[in-house]
Amino acid sequence: MWCCGSSRKKASSTSSRPPQDDLPDEMPENPTPEQYKAWEEQHITGLKQCSDQLGPESEESLTIMASLGCIYADQGKWNEAAEIRQTVVEKRKRVLGKDHPDTLTCMGQLASTYVSLGRWAEAESLQKEIIAISESALGKDHPNTFTAMGDLATTHLEQGRLDEAEKLQVEVVEICKRVLGPDDLNTITVMSNLASTYRGQGRLGEGAKIEESVTEAFQRTLEPEHPVALMNVSNLATTRLQEGRYEDAEALGRNVMETRKRTLGPDHPSTITSVANLAAIYSAQERYKDAEQLEVEVLESQKKGLGLEHPSTLLSMNNLAHTWKALGKDEQALSLMSECVELRKTQLGPEHPDTLASIDAVTLWSKYMP
Template sequence: MTAPTTDASVRQARQALREGDFAASVRLYARVLGRPPTGPDTEDADTLQARADYALALNGLARHTRAEVQLQHALEGQKSLLGPDHPATLTTMARLADNVGEQRRCAQAYELARTAVNHALRAFGADHPAALTARLSLGRALSLTRPYEAEPVVRAALRDIDRVLGPGHCDSWSARHLLAGILRTVGRLAEAETVAREVIAVRQRHQGAEHPDTLRAQADLALVLSAAGRTGQARALMQTVVDVSTAALGEEHPCTSRFRADREAVAG
């Protein structure tokens, strides 16, 4: 099979993924990749990586089951082709942990993330990019059921991501975004608001005002404001998010649907 990284459709799919156009990215990846093969056939490393990236686009449309199929195939192929401790293998394992966490399979998410962290620490040390990604996934898995334990894990990962990769790296934005949500959950609302506003600013600067991640950051700030009793501000912000998402992404986009649900939460 020809490595899809040489295919214009995959280059376009990756660009659409970066821009937050998940539907276009899914269409382009599907055109090249289709269903993962069954049986003993082994795809090349570039194809397996493209499948892992395809899963990110599927997750962006809340198609978590389909994304899991792609991630499972990519992970098994990378283990066989590259080895269980290869950075690509460990990064895919961390992504799979995030995926099953989105499906509320919290124990499995934790075990996958913990395994990825342990392998990465043993093979590369705490500062390797694969280890940093895995550590962030572990914090995300912990946040589902043990937010007080997740907070120091995420803080440490954020500190090291900023030191090693720099605050302009997308993992830094993700870590701050996750930390803001954890702080809201544990009731540290003043700091949660500060961090949430930092996330919005950096996402607007790097991803644009209409990117789904930017809108998600604004919705999360609205939830912080609502928790702090600033209901009027929360409602106004959530309505803005819903309006922008509807215009930019569409009425039926999963992000728009989620934002409408958040609007009802702050309105209640």
């Protein structure tokens, strides 16, 4: 739930002349891919110097490692983020203890990385551990506690467990409003997540009402190109799509895609997701050739960046199979969807709603194959 603010600060170094001293003390609000690369290299160099001079488990070294993990995550480098965050968690548990707030924060960041990698069981286990420790030691109103609750709700949402997600999100929204205030970025983010859950439940009116409130709050507090603001615009595009307002949905979706390409680069996972969302809007308008072109691009990018078995890759396989079916490419559609079914059974489980939907498609399509 939290924005990864630690990546905004420059890595400290114990040398008399820190590496890449021309970098600013804090990263710009919306860094370019080139700025991220420079920041990443500076942190790697600073971490080596700090580890050599103060030790790999010094507070300074662990702070730089945690910051580097955020830089990786901001760029969508989930495997690199997971690896370094696992190390930080292990070291902080050893040095500070598992109940320390800094340890719990790092555990939460690792769990969020697992969600991004589709490693939901590991994420859920870690999030439940954080909630139990934090609520006992710090209380339910402490940021570590309600952050973990919000993150667990997101994990449920990703797995299609909408009722469980809603129950947690409603509770977290009330806590955030009371503790942080209604205009705090984290409060608004949780409200946006709740709107997504309502959409998934088919409660479009309730979701749209929250999204309008969220949009107004973002306009007051964030620049239009802020990642969280863009996520809200993307969610709003989804709502417009579900309402059948295709022109509005396309305009919003295209704006998000073009902005992310410019600010994050074409290969960033968030950019690729926005391309996939635009393809879905094309499909809803029966512009299947346009959708196919984007979906092929998305699937190849996700296979390369996320791996064949990642849930997002499997969703793209499912979508492309449906597009091929609509274009009359029956054999290609059935072959791809059959592959998707087997992978989803393994990765999501045989009873997951997405798995069942893919199975239904294969069953239906097989009946009418010549």
